[in-house]
Amino acid sequence: MTTEPRTAAGDRAATTELLVDRVRPNGRILLVDGVPQSYVDLVDPTYLHFDYVRRMASVVDAAATGGAALRVLHLGGGGLTLPRYVAATRPGSVQVVVERDAALVDLVRRELPPPAGDLTVRVADARAALESEPDGGFDLVLADVYQAARMPAHVASVEFAAQAARVLRPDGIYLVNLTDLPLLAFSRVQAATLRARFADVAVIASRAMLRGRRYGNLVLAAAREPDRLPVSRLVNRAARDPVPGGVLHGPALDRFVAGSRPATDADRGADPV
Numbered sequence: 001m002t003t004e005p006r007t008a009a010g011d012r013a014a015t016t017e018l019l020v021d022r023v024r025p026n027g028r029i030l031l032v033d034g035v036p037q038s039y040v041d042l043v044d045p046t047y048l049h050f051d052y053v054r055r056m057a058s059v060v061d062a063a064a065t066g067g068a069a070l071r072v073l074h075l076g077g078g079g080l081t082l083p084r085y086v087a088a089t090r091p092g093s094v095q096v097v098v099e100r101d102a103a104l105v106d107l108v109r110r111e112l113p114p115p116a117g118d119l120t121v122r123v124a125d126a127r128a129a130l131e132s133e134p135d136g137g138f139d140l141v142l143a144d145v146y147q148a149a150r151m152p153a154h155v156a157s158v159e160f161a162a163q164a165a166r167v168l169r170p171d172g173i174y175l176v177n178l179t180d181l182p183l184l185a186f187s188r189v190q191a192a193t194l195r196a197r198f199a200d201v202a203v204i205a206s207r208a209m210l211r212g213r214r215y216g217n218l219v220l221a222a223a224r225e226p227d228r229l230p231v232s233r234l235v236n237r238a239a240r241d242p243v244p245g246g247v248l249h250g251p252a253l254d255r256f257v258a259g260s261r262p263a264t265d266a267d268r269g270a271d272p273v
Helices: 050-061 079-088 102-111 126-132 156-169 184-196 231-240 251-257
Strands: 002-006 015-020 027-032 036-040 072-076 094-099 116-124 139-145 166-179 200-205 216-223 245-248
Touching: 015 102, 036 079, 050 094, 050 139, 050 166, 050 200, 050 216, 050 231, 072 079, 072 126, 079 094, 094 126, 102 116, 126 156, 139 156, 156 166, 156 184, 156 216, 166 184, 184 200, 184 216, 184 251, 200 231, 200 251, 231 245, 245 251
Parallel strands: 072 094, 072 139, 094 116, 139 166
Antiparallel strands: 002 015, 015 027, 027 036, 166 216, 200 216, 200 245
16 A cells, blocks of 8 residues: 655645555555545556546547547546557547646556556646647547545536637537535536537436435536437447446536526636636
């Protein structure tokens, strides 16, 4: 086990632990303040332990012809689970990872060496990095940004969504990992927020999460072009997952977001940029 105290600029001290999975000896579990943050299989990068990561991967798999190389921007790095998956399943992909926690980046480089391939890891704030990228440079933008167990408001606004849309190619897809409490108020707002800037939006989660009865993860997928999301494939993949899930799209998503107002920068108060 590796244990290190760490801080990111402006954050309180946090403790990062890297544990060996007793069930899968090649597995490593990255915990932040005791909460599992990433899982990496050192031998098989296609093994995805957490269901929300598998749901994000299902969109990556369906985003383009099987095996085609993509340009991918990851906002939030963790243990680089999804960059490893993309490198293994889509060789030749060009990937940029943005992680604001320099100490975490150093730990991962030392204990969980990044995959081979065209992968750049930048230490920066997700929004600042996103705003610095040129128009239309990526096929996929994946956001998994958390600070003190919450998604910072400055990466959860209509303005941030507009920046994500800007850096995507016309047929590109934006993916967001969310955590939410029962009733899913935050997820409803975030779905409404993406709908304000993207023509096609879906929510993917376990059936228990979609019933709004537990705390956990949901994945939002959004595309600039109408009918771009491969909804049928995502529905089938979610249903076959070890933790069966569902997809909200079209009229079902209309009902999900009914009455929810998109979040804007003006709502965020003192949240740091």
